[in-house]
Amino acid sequence: MPARNYGEYCGLAHALELVGERWGMLVIRELLTGPKRFTDLSRGLHRIPSNVLSARLKELEQHGVVERRILPRPSGSVVYALTDYGRELDEVLIKLAGWGARSAGEPREGDAVSVTALVLGLRGIFRPEAAGDLQATYELRIGDIVAHARVAGGELEVSEGPAADPDLTIEADTSLRRVLTGGHSDTIALTGDPALFERFAEIFRIEQVPGTAVSEEA
Amino acid sequence: MPARNYGEYCGLAHALELVGERWGMLVIRELLTGPKRFTDLSRGLHRIPSNVLSARLKELEQHGVVERRILPRPSGSVVYALTDYGRELDEVLIKLAGWGARSAGEPREGDAVSVTALVLGLRGIFRPEAAGDLQATYELRIGDIVAHARVAGGELEVSEGPAADPDLTIEADTSLRRVLTGGHSDTIALTGDPALFERFAEIFRIEQVPGTAVSEEA
DNA sequence: CTGGATCCCTCACGATACTG
DNA sequence: CAGTATCGTGAGGGATCCAG
Numbered sequence: 178m179p180a181r182n183y184g185e186y187c188g189l190a191h192a193l194e195l196v197g198e199r200w201g202m203l204v205i206r207e208l209l210t211g212p213k214r215f216t217d218l219s220r221g222l223h224r225i226p227s228n229v230l231s232a233r234l235k236e237l238e239q240h241g242v243v244e245r246r247i248l249p250r251p252s253g254s255v256v257y258a259l260t261d262y263g264r265e266l267d268e269v270l271i272k273l274a275g276w277g278a279r280s281a282g283e284p285r286e287g288d289a290v291s292v293t294a295l296v297l298g299l300r301g302i303f304r305p306e307a308a309g310d311l312q313a314t315y316e317l318r319i320g321d322i323v324a325h326a327r328v329a330g331g332e333l334e335v336s337e338g339p340a341a342d343p344d345l346t347i348e349a350d351t352s353l354r355r356v357l358t359g360g361h362s363d364t365i366a367l368t369g370d371p372a373l374f375e376r377f378a379e380i381f382r383i384e385q386v387p388g389t390a391v392s393e394e395a
Numbered sequence: 396m397p398a399r400n401y402g403e404y405c406g407l408a409h410a411l412e413l414v415g416e417r418w419g420m421l422v423i424r425e426l427l428t429g430p431k432r433f434t435d436l437s438r439g440l441h442r443i444p445s446n447v448l449s450a451r452l453k454e455l456e457q458h459g460v461v462e463r464r465i466l467p468r469p470s471g472s473v474v475y476a477l478t479d480y481g482r483e484l485d486e487v488l489i490k491l492a493g494w495g496a497r498s499a500g501e502p503r504e505g506d507a508v509s510v511t512a513l514v515l516g517l518r519g520i521f522r523p524e525a526a527g528d529l530q531a532t533y534e535l536r537i538g539d540i541v542a543h544a545r546v547a548g549g550e551l552e553v554s555e556g557p558a559a560d561p562d563l564t565i566e567a568d569t570s571l572r573r574v575l576t577g578g579h580s581d582t583i584a585l586t587g588d589p590a591l592f593e594r595f596a597e598i599f600r601i602e603q604v605p606g607t608a609v610s611e612e613a
Numbered sequence: 614c615t616g617g618a619t620c621c622c623t624c625a626c627g628a629t630a631c632t633g
Numbered sequence: 634c635a636g637t638a639t640c641g642t643g644a645g646g647g648a649t650c651c652a653g
Binding site for chain 1: 403
Binding site for chain 1: 634635636637638645646
């Protein structure tokens with residue numbers, strides 16, 4: 178029982194039938210950083226009902242985007258992973274995340290921020306032309322989530338978890354975004370070479386879309 | 396009243412709140428080729444209920460993705476157009492369309508194919524590395540829809556409608572896709588330089604994803 | 614004829630509870 | 634831990650109707 182169908186012979190329509198259902202792309206976002214168990218996915222997408230997660234995983238599996246794997250003994254537990262085909266969505270989701278970040282504004286009451294959101298976000302707003310030949314490793318800590326980014330040769334690599342040997346550790350809350358849009362924050366703690374923070378703010382600068390700052394009601 | 400919200404502070408989640416509702420991205424697909432009237436949109440997305448189209452347009456407008464314009468006298472009619480911000484989705488939708496095309500298979504009974512779907516599809520599966528320094532203009536006719544593609548300097552430009560001076564006109568049905576995946580069709584009529592068709596099939600080659608040919612039931 | 618608004622029905626989603 | 638079962642609600646689907 179595949180997704181409802183748009184009645185169009187169109188690559189985009191077909192793509193949306195595969196991954197365009199509600200929560201679909203967010204499940205894929207979680208899996209972009211590696212295989213995850215059902216419970217991990219539940220935690221990463223803390224508002225997703227378990228039956229919806231279950232349904233999405235089944236559909237995505239049927240559509241060849243996600244694979245269900247059973248880990249070798251003794252754990253024997255189940256993990257979900259992207260297929261090669263599913264992993265090809267990486268670039269699309271990064272660009273979409275970058276696009277969305279430009280109009281996101283401040284977090285709303287009760288918004289959660291997950292590691293994978295942070296990882297995808299950084300990749301989405303990365304500006305290679307601003308990185309130049311900088312070579313540095315950043316560790317980011319927002320609340321209790323941790324990720325690290327290595328910039329080198331105009332390329333970026335971001336992963337979950339702490340860095341082995343960071344040049345700069347940035348401990349912040351979501352007001353970090355304000356800095357990236359050209360604003361200011363004084364709740365950010367730096368450990369390491371503080372000069373690297375200015376580079377960070379250039380490399381991950383967000384061009385806020387006008388008129389989309391916070392509220393959306395007319 | 397914005398779209399339902401995911402409760403996550405994440406660029407991707409926010410993007411999906413803006414354009415991720417059902418039909419949302421397809422409406423944007425229609426507008427990528429220029430401003431359209433309500434009725435044109437209805438025709439391009441022939442299965443969309445008018446109330447849903449109406450709702451999407453309102454939301455997209457509220458979110459700063461689409462603009463509602465009233466044409467100057469004497470027509471005085473209403474058109475919808477992408478904002479600058481909305482137009483930035485171009486690249487994302489092209490990539491997503493290309494991704495979807497790889498697993499699309501043959502059209503189902505009753506599937507429509509619209510001009511904008513063809514335009515986006517061609518752009519999505521374009522392979523610059525296969526174009527080399529070829530310089531050529533193709534005109535495509537599938538059923539009663541017409542588009543043209545100009546390839547030059549490794550770049551591609553596709554538009555609706557006939558070409559002014561095509562080097563090759565390809566008149567086909569949806570079996571054209573079979574050729575692009577390495578198969579064969581004998582319902583394609585060529586007018587112009589037939590040698591250019593081989594180049595066409597390379598430049599727009601589709602790497603079919605295994606196991607996704609036609610059916611999806613296990 | 615365009616540009617929608619309205620009504621009703623159905624099913625996907627969302628919340629919660631429960632099981633192997 | 635890894636999901637399934639149940640059930641209420643509201644968004645989507647389809648048809649029709651109405652104003653400019």
